[in-house]
Each structure stands twice: as structure tokens, then as C-alpha cells.
Amino acid sequence: xxxxxxxxxxxxxxxxxxxxxxxxxxxxxxxxxxxxxxxxxxxxxxxxxxxxxxxxxxxxxxxxxxxxxxxxxxxxxxxxxxxxxxxxxxxxxxxxxxxxxxxxxxxxxxxxxxxxxxxxxxxxxxxxxxxxxxxxxxxxxxxxxxxxxxxxxxxxxxxxxxxxxxxxxxxxxxxxxxxxxxxxxxxxxxxxxxxxxxxxxxxxxxxxxxxxxxxx
Numbered sequence: 001x002x003x004x005x006x007x008x009x010x011x012x013x014x015x016x017x018x019x020x021x022x023x024x025x026x027x028x029x030x031x032x033x034x035x036x037x038x039x040x041x042x043x044x045x046x047x048x049x050x051x052x053x054x055x056x057x058x059x060x061x062x063x064x065x066x067x068x069x070x071x072x073x074x075x076x077x078x079x080x081x082x083x084x085x086x087x088x089x090x091x092x093x094x095x096x097x098x099x100x101x102x103x104x105x106x107x108x109x110x111x112x113x114x115x116x117x118x119x120x121x122x123x124x125x126x127x128x129x130x131x132x133x134x135x136x137x138x139x140x141x142x143x144x145x146x147x148x149x150x151x152x153x154x155x156x157x158x159x160x161x162x163x164x165x166x167x168x169x170x171x172x173x174x175x176x177x178x179x180x181x182x183x184x185x186x187x188x189x190x191x192x193x194x195x196x197x198x199x200x201x202x203x204x205x206x207x208x209x210x211x212x213x214x215x216x
Contacts, residue, residue, distance in 0.1 A: 001021070001071070001073045001090065001091075001092055003019060003073065003075075006073070006075060006088060006090060006175075007075070010075070010086070010088055010177050011075065011077060011086065011088075014077050014086075016077065017075055017076070017077045018034070018037060018074075018075065018076045018077065019073070019074075019075055020033065020034060020073070020074045020075075020076075021071055021072070021073050021074075022060065022063075022071070022072055022073075022074065023064065023070045023071050023072075024064040024070065027060055027061065027063075027064065030060070030074065031056065031057050031060055032205070032206075034056065034074060034076055035049070035053050035056065035206055036206065037076070038052075038076070038078065038085065039206055041078050041080065041182075043080060043083060043182065043183070044078070044085065044182040045182060045183060045184065045185050045186070047185050047186045047187070047188050047199070048085075048143065048180065048182050048184070048185075048186060048188075049202060049206075050188035050198055050199045050201075050202040050203070051139055051142075051186060051188035051191040051192075051198060052085070052139065052180065053198070053201075053202045053205075053206070054135065054188070054191070054192060054196075054198040054201065054202070055132065055135050055136040055139050055191070056087065056089075058131065058132025058133075058135065058136070059089045059132055059133070059136060059176055060072060060074065060089060061132070062132055062133075062174075063089070063091045063093070063174075065127050066093070066094075066099045066125060066127060066174075067091040067092075067093025067094060067099070067173060067174065068093045068094045068099075069091055069092055069093035069094075069173065071091070072089060072090065072091045073088075073089070073090050073091070074087070074088070074089050075087070075088040075090075076088075078182075083181060083182050083183045084145060084179050084180065084181060084182065085179070085180045085182050086177075086178070086179050086180075087176075087177070087178050087180070088175065088176065088177045088178075089175075089176045090171075090173065090174065090175040090176070091173040091174055092172045092173040093172075093173040093174065094173070095111075095151045095152050095171075095172070095173055095174060096111075096114045096115055096118050096149075096151040096152075096174055097109070097110075097111045097114040097151065097152060099125045100114050100117065100118065100123070100124075100125050101125075102125040102126060102127075103124065103125045103126045106123075106125075111151070111152045111153065111154045112154050112156075112165050114151070115149050115151060115154055115156040115165070116156065116165070118130075118133050118149075119133050119134060119136075119137040119149075119156075120134060121134045121193075122134075131192075133149075133176075135191055135192050136176075136178070137158075138190075138191050138192075138193075139180070139191050140158055140178060140180075141158075141161075142186055142190075142191065143180055143181045143182075143184050143186060144158065144178060144179065144180055144181075145159070145179040145180065145181055146158070146159045146177075146178065146179040147159070147176075147177070147178045147179075148175070148176070148177040148178075149174075149175070149176055150169075150171045150174075150175040150176075150177075151171060151173065151174045151175070152170065152171065152172075153167050153168075153169070153170050154166070154167055155167075155168050155169075188202075
């Protein structure tokens with residue numbers, strides 16, 4: 001994984017970027033470390049953390065489920081001035097098109113079609129639920145400033161509420177980059193279509209019992 005390239009491309013001029021490498025065995029520990037670090041920034045709305053923590057785990061979990069490679073890399077940075085959380089999750093695996101092609105329903109789609117389809121509900125290669133990137137796209141639609149999904153020679157970009165597809169460079173595997181505004185209070189369970197209680201899951205995992213009353 002060329003971390004220098006990732007830093008130059010997505011975090012240029014930024015100091016104190018957290019870099020974590022994870023595999024299937026260290027996924028849970030790294031995930032908790034990343035989210036715990038975010039909780040230290042008191043300007044981030046708790047409801048944002050509750051929704052983001054769910055999406056982040058799903059994206060990281062996708063690496064060992066779908067990529068065909070053991071390792072993933074997570075880069076995170078919080079801009080206190082701009083109230084913006086920047087997150088990048090990347091792997092150098094088979095990529096989205098090849099992964100979806102393991103499901104015969106998506107055998108003949110193009111690379112650009114694969115990037116668009118994987119943001120939809122229940123679209124999967126058969127090894128997952130097809131819910132992680134769908135919920136992430138809903139979070140981006142709610143409080144996202146920028147989102148990039150890069151796999152192969154195509155980039156799907158969502159910025160200012162507009163989606164575009166470009167051919168720009170090549171990434172072996174899947175790269176997900178997002179910039180999220182952290183000031184707006186949201187309904188975290190709406191992000192997951194109320195299929196689970198992500199607010200409760202976050203509170204049980206990351207908040208001390210004595211602190212719960214101070215969250216609201």
C-alpha cells in the first residue's frame with residue numbers, strides 16, 4: 001500500500017493524520033481505536049459519531065470480506081477549524097467490478113456501472129448484505145461534503161450533492177474517501193433505515209454508563 005501517495009493525494013498539507021493498518025484479526029481493535037480517537041473531539045456531534053461508527057465498521061469489514069487481500073489501511077484526520085472529519089479506507093484487492101462479478105447478476109456490468117450499483121441497497125457479490133456502502137452513501141447525502149469511490153480506472157465523486165464519474169488514474173483495489181461535516185445533529189437510525197439501533201450500539205460500545213445522561 002503506497003501510503004505516501006494517499007497522503008499526497010488526499011491529505012496534502014495536513015498534519016497529524018492517523019494511519020492504521022488492519023487485517024481480519026485486528027479489525028475490531030483498530031476500529032475501536034479509530035472511533036475512540038474521534039470521541040475525543042468534543043465538537044463532533046454525538047449523533048454523527050453514532051451513524052459514522054456503524055458505516056465505518058462496515059467499510060473496514062468489507063476489506064477482508066470482498067477484497068481478496070488480507071490488509072486494509074485507514075487514514076483519518078479531524079479539522080477543528082472547518083469542523084470536518086476526513087476518512088480514507090483503502091485496500092489493494094480485486095476491486096469492485098471483479099468482486100460484484102462473483103454474483104452472476106452483475107457478471108457483465110462495466111466498471112463505472114459497478115461503482116454506481118454498489119451504493120444501492122442489497123447489491124452484493126453474495127458474501128455480504130450489500131448494506132455498508134448503501135448506508136455510507138446515505139450518510140454522505142445527509143452531512144457529506146465530499147465522497148470519492150475509486151476502483152480500477154474509475155472514480156465516482158459526490159460533491160455538493162452532485163454525482164460524477166471520471167476516468168482518472170488507476171487504483172488496484174478499492175479506495176473510499178469522505179469528508180463529513182460534524183456540526184449538524186442528525187437522526188443516526190435514519191441512516192440505516194431504522195433496521196437497527198445504531199445509536200444504542202454506539203453508546204454501549206464507546207460511552208461509559210455514567211456519561212450517557214450528558215449526551216443529550
